[in-house]
Amino acid sequence: MSISHQILDGHSSDVNWVDFTGTKLLVSASNDKTVRLWEADDSGVFRQTSLSPLMGHNYGVNCVRFSPFSTIIASGSTDGNIILWNTHTGEQVVKLKHESGGAVRVCSFSPSSSMLASGGDDESLVIWDISTRSMIRSLSDHEAMITACAFSPDSCYLVSGSSAGDLKLWDSKYGHAKCLFTLQEAHDLGVLGCDFSSQYEVNVSEGPLQSFYLFASCGNDDLVKLWHVRGGLKSTITLSHSLKGHNGNVNCCRFSTDGSLLASAAGDKLVIIWDPQNGTLLHKLEGHTRYVTCCVFSSDNHYLATGSNDKFVIIWNVSNMKDRDVVFMKNGSSNESSAMIASGSNIVSEWKINDVINWLERLDLGKHSQVFRDNSIDGIELVHLTNDSLLTELKIDSLGHRNKILRGIQALKNPLWQHINDDNEDNSALPNELCCPITHDIMKEPVVAGDGYTYEKEAIIQWINNGNSTSPMTNEVMINELLLPNLNLKTLIQKYLSK
Incomplete structure (x- = not known):
């Protein structure tokens, strides 16, 4: 497949980072101490904007990011400063600085746009509050230079990587920044980049007990590695695939906006586009004459921008790859996964009502077809169904049928997860809403605690007796220690066990 491209000439030294906002506006950072903005005209030709270059750093600029709402550009430099720029005027909004004054190597906005994380030579990961432009917390658990960081798509978690090769998972939802899991030797010679896919799952229950993400480093x-990140009480990072294709240090990896593609840039002068669902190599892009340092997709997957030590930015037109199937089947898959591809489009968001009906029939749940049709459940509505909506809105009383539909939806959104067991224990078949979030076993005496969540009575009493005043689910202080029997759930559990 031939991929056309444009070469952007403007920097006078190594290009260290590129980032897109939307489909036409690109920002780049270089060792020439500048940040430059590029914009595509109606014919798709990128040129520098009148705001370029943005000048304010005294040394090379190592990273640059657009905020999710495109109003701010953050740039981090060897001079120890993070500058926030006004995207529309190019003016400096504020300068932020690590307490040590050490070089800043990476930065990343939370998708909620409320936080910015930065890391660098001082081995600290700093979380900043964008609204107050102040530091929330400085984390020093790494014992080496911070070389990578990325927020989960729901802003609840943050992963950081270091030159020592480790990855750390942090709780970022409430600003607690508690380290939940450390993976040593994720890359035994050092981590250089990481990114979260936009596709994720919150498991179906009375509360967000666990969440599942696809993560690349x-x-x-x-190597490029794909990981399953699980958030919740048992937070973990587990390896899914090691992607081999580069013959040099892999400096950057970025998912496309919809999670259907993954790009990597490396010291072998190559850019590789991967299928993140099964880890296969789709295409190699050759055009740079030196190390490729960075890459990023436009929001519509029409373009891939890459930067290099050759001082150039290349814009690749990958539009003929943007409609690749997001969902793939694997041999020997379960009924839920084999029903992933119905007639019509393989992209679930494009499914019509008849495609959903065909999918239901493949799950042997055709008896519910009419209620799905009466309620106009197309692909978009399908992926937003919950246990509550199935029970109360669609009147599907059978717990087994609801669970089968929800497992099928989970497989549609993130097919890799269907092949991963939660633990070595054989609990994967248990309905999550019947299990205690502390013990992960089916409950005998479910009670509602002061945080609004339901637990096994003995487990939550032990939690409180151990001196914990905070919720096991949210880490916030529970308003009281009252435990109220959840009689409705107990009845459902008894019905489930009597089957």
């Missing part, structure tokens, strides 16, 4: 071992 890359490093000095010439």
Whole structure:
């Protein structure tokens, strides 16, 4: 497949980072101490804007990011400063600085746009409050230079990587920044980049007990790795695939906006586009004459921008890849996964009502077809169904049928997860809403605690007796220690066990 491209000439030294906002506006950062803005005209030709270059750093600029709402550009430099720029005027809004004054290597906005994370040579990961432009917390758990960081798509978690090769998962939802999990030797020669896919799952229950994400990292071992990140009481990072294709340090990896593609940039002068659902290599892009340092997709997947030590930015037109199927089947899959592809489009968001009906029939749940049709459940509505909406709105009383539909929806959104068991224990078949979020076992005496969540009575009493005044689910202080029996759930559990 031939991919056309444009070469952007403007920087006078290595291009270290590129970032897109929307489909036409690109920002780049370079060792020439500048940040430059590029914009595509109606014919798709990118040129520098009148605001370029943005000048304010005294040394090379190592990273640059657009805020999710495109109003701010953040740039981090070897001079130890993070500058926030007004995207529309190019003016400096504020300068932020790590307490040590050390070089800043990476930065990343939370998708909620409320926080910015930065890391660098001082081995600290700093979380900033964008509204107050002040530091929330400085984290020093790493014992090496911070080389990568990324927020989960719901802003609840933050992963950071270091030159020592480790990855750390942090709780970022409430600003607690508690380290939930550490993975040593994720890349044994050092982590260089990371990114979260936009596709994620919150498991179906009375509360967000667990969430599941697809995460990519890359490093000095010439590898791109795909990981399953699980958030919740048992937070973990587990390896899914090691992607081999580069013959040099992999400096950057970025998912496309919809999560259907993954790009990596490396010291072998290559850019590789991968299928993140099954880890296969789709295409190699050759055009740079030196190390490729960075890459990023436009929001519509029409373009891929890359930067290099050759001082150039290349804009690749990958529009003929943007409609690739997001969902894939694997041999030996379950009924839920084999029903992933119905007639019509393979992209679930484009499914018509008849496609959903065909999917239901493949799950042997055709008896519910009419109620789905009466309620106009197309692909978009399907992926937003919950246990509550199935029970109260669609009147599907059978717990088994609801669970089968919800497992099928989970497989549609994130097919890789259907092959991963939660633990070595054989609890994967248990309905999540019947299990205690502390013990992960089916409850005998479910009670509602002061945080509004339901637990096994013995487990939550032990939690409180151990001196904990905060919720196991939210880490916030519980308003009281009252435990009220959840009689409705107990009845459902008894019905489930009597089947």
